[in-house]
Amino acid sequence: xxxxxxxxRTYHPLLGKRVRAVDDFSxxxxxxxxxxIAGPNGAGKTTLIAMMLGFLAPSDGAVRxxxxxxxxxxxxxxxxxxxxxxxxxxxxxxxxxxxxxxxxAGVPAAGLEAAVNDAIERVGLGEHRRxxxxxxxxxxxxxxxxxxALLRDSRVLVFDEPTHGLDPVWSSRFRDLVDGLRRPxxxxxxxxxxxxxxxxxxxxxxxxxxxxxxxxxxxxGAGQAATAxxxxxxxxxxxxxxxxxxxxxxxxxxxxxxxxNNDALNAGLAAAITAGARVTAVVPHESSLEHQFREAVxx
Amino acid sequence: xxxxxxxxxxxxxxxxxxxxxxxxxxPFAIAAMLVVFTFxxxxxxxxxxxxxxxxxxxxxxxxxxxxxxxxxxxLAVLLGTNGMVSQDRQKGHYRFLFSKPVPVPAFxxxxxxxxxxxxxxxxxxxxxxxxxxxxxxxxxxxAMACALSFVLLGGLxxxxxxxxxxxxxxxxxxxLGTLLARQVEPAMDAGHWLHTAVRVLPPTHRLDAMRExxxxxxxxxxxxxxxxxxxxxxxxxxxxxxxxxxxxxx
Numbered sequence: 001x002x003x004x005x006x007x008x009r010t011y012h013p014l015l016g017k018r019v020r021a022v023d024d025f026s027x028x029x030x031x032x033x034x035x036x037i038a039g040p041n042g043a044g045k046t047t048l049i050a051m052m053l054g055f056l057a058p059s060d061g062a063v064r065x066x067x068x069x070x071x072x073x074x075x076x077x078x079x080x081x082x083x084x085x086x087x088x089x090x091x092x093x094x095x096x097x098x099x100x101x102x103x104x105a106g107v108p109a110a111g112l113e114a115a116v117n118d119a120i121e122r123v124g125l126g127e128h129r130r131x132x133x134x135x136x137x138x139x140x141x142x143x144x145x146x147x148x149a150l151l152r153d154s155r156v157l158v159f160d161e162p163t164h165g166l167d168p169v170w171s172s173r174f175r176d177l178v179d180g181l182r183r184p185x186x187x188x189x190x191x192x193x194x195x196x197x198x199x200x201x202x203x204x205x206x207x208x209x210x211x212x213x214x215x216x217x218x219x220x221g222a223g224q225a226a227t228a229x230x231x232x233x234x235x236x237x238x239x240x241x242x243x244x245x246x247x248x249x250x251x252x253x254x255x256x257x258x259x260x261n262n263d264a265l266n267a268g269l270a271a272a273i274t275a276g277a278r279v280t281a282v283v284p285h286e287s288s289l290e291h292q293f294r295e296a297v298x299x
Numbered sequence: 300x301x302x303x304x305x306x307x308x309x310x311x312x313x314x315x316x317x318x319x320x321x322x323x324x325x326p327f328a329i330a331a332m333l334v335v336f337t338f339x340x341x342x343x344x345x346x347x348x349x350x351x352x353x354x355x356x357x358x359x360x361x362x363x364x365x366x367x368x369x370x371x372x373x374l375a376v377l378l379g380t381n382g383m384v385s386q387d388r389q390k391g392h393y394r395f396l397f398s399k400p401v402p403v404p405a406f407x408x409x410x411x412x413x414x415x416x417x418x419x420x421x422x423x424x425x426x427x428x429x430x431x432x433x434x435x436x437x438x439x440x441x442a443m444a445c446a447l448s449f450v451l452l453g454g455l456x457x458x459x460x461x462x463x464x465x466x467x468x469x470x471x472x473x474x475l476g477t478l479l480a481r482q483v484e485p486a487m488d489a490g491h492w493l494h495t496a497v498r499v500l501p502p503t504h505r506l507d508a509m510r511e512x513x514x515x516x517x518x519x520x521x522x523x524x525x526x527x528x529x530x531x532x533x534x535x536x537x538x539x540x541x542x543x544x545x546x547x548x549x
Contacts, residue, residue, distance in 0.1 A: 053398055055548035074398060081398035087391035091321070100313040104399040106306055148395060158398075 006061035036198035236277030440513030450531035
């Protein structure tokens with residue numbers, strides 16, 4: 001559905017040095033996939049998205065959406081896009097903004113009212129629908145951005161830092177929303193700094209740094225996400241240590257335990273508890289994605 | 300009617316509203332101010348019965364209309380088209396607008412037409428208001444003069460807007476440069492480069508000639524009309540080509 005083939009992009013400022021923002025980036029994303037892209041600030045995520053939507057032409061290589069050049073695809077089918085940099089005229093009102101963007105998105109006049117109401121309902125903008133954009137908080141504005149991306153039944157959805165500015169409640173609801181948007185013929189592309197969010201939502205996560213693809217991490221399931229945990233025990237410290245190959249006591253009294261997966265963790269805990277350890281807390285310390293991210297992205 | 304054309308028709312409503320409330324809010328205020336000042340200026344003569352049908356009255360009303368339009372039309376066109384493309388680019392509105400199934404040139408062509416309609420309507424309203432207070436004015440001629448000014452100056456502005464972020468300033472420089480060049484050029488020797496330069500500059504002299512003719516309800520020279528239409532149309536076409544070919548994210 002989305003193909004980056006050897007894509008590169010160099011910026012040539014009038015003054016100053018040229019900047020290679022993306023270099024030899026290749027990635028194929030199939031229909032039905034939810035793919036994340038993670039990287040530090042300035043890694044090239046937003047440039048990649050700009051090329052994917054045809055806002056920017058690659059200096060090298062090619063981007064294709066359903067086999068077409070990005071601008072041709074977008075002008076024909078449209079893409080549900082939530083940009084990282086939210087900008088709409090401040091005097092527009094929430095409902096009016098959604099109506100006009102819905103019209104532009106090709107929502108038929110007969111269904112526009114329902115589409116706008118549905119989008120408002122989905123992102124909880126009911127109490128803000130008559131407010132002007134300049135009166136919205138950062139998080140509410142972000143939800144408006146999300147609402148406009150969902151107005152049209154698009155086969156490609158692109159979310160750039162979707163939970164930036166959202167409170168924990170709406171960050172969690174965003175995950176539910178994306179779960180509800182999954183469809184065999186739909187591709188969802190999420191760029192985010194939030195590795196936990198990507199790990200929960202995506203089938204694969206591409207990690208980029210300095211414009212280059214460092215690695216692609218397949219997320220096999222939430223149960224296998226973490227590889228290290230912080231464990232606290234009321235007593236029986238030695239019994240805990242005896243049942244894990246990698247077990248290290250931290251300064252605050254917690255144990256940092258590494259296990260291959262969730263099953264290995266449970267087996268070790270069961271053995272320790274049977275032996276008399278009293279476990280009071282088990283918290284994931286570092287997910288496999290986070291671990292891979294740390295390995296791939298070095299300062 | 301196709302799905303696409305009905306969508307455009309639906310969106311034109313929003314373009315017109317933007318044009319009225321956003322772009323032309325200031326020109327509207329300027330128009331209202333100019334009309335009010337015109338009323339105040341001619342008020343002493345208005346009390347004389349039959350003045351507005353006398354030769355003096357007809358001459359005065361024509362002068363008042365011309366003065367008001369001389370100030371209004373260039374300002375309205377400049378304010379109406381300044382930043383049309385560059386503001387969307389600079390402020391990032393393009394990310395929302397053009398992730399929708401919308402051809403970029405068509406979007407700006409429709410916006411440009413909506414602004415033209417509003418500018419012409421405002422100029423015609425002004426002429427009608429001055430005509431109501433004094434003596435009937437050539438509203439159609441004023442509308443034509445405004446439309447032609449919009450095609451020429453508005454075409455040039457939108458071209459600069461598609462290419463740079465300094466469109467307003469560039470248009471003012473080119474416009475003033477053109478006026479100065481046309482004043483100086485006749486005094487230059489044959490073969491001077493300025494004779495060649497004025498040929499490629501906007502045909503402001505032809506626009507001025509047509510405006511004079513329209514305000515006086517006289518016919519205009521067709522070659523003047525075609526020159527202005529061709530120049531402005533070419534600028535608009537180049538602008539639409541630029542928004543099609545140049546990256547939006549820059």
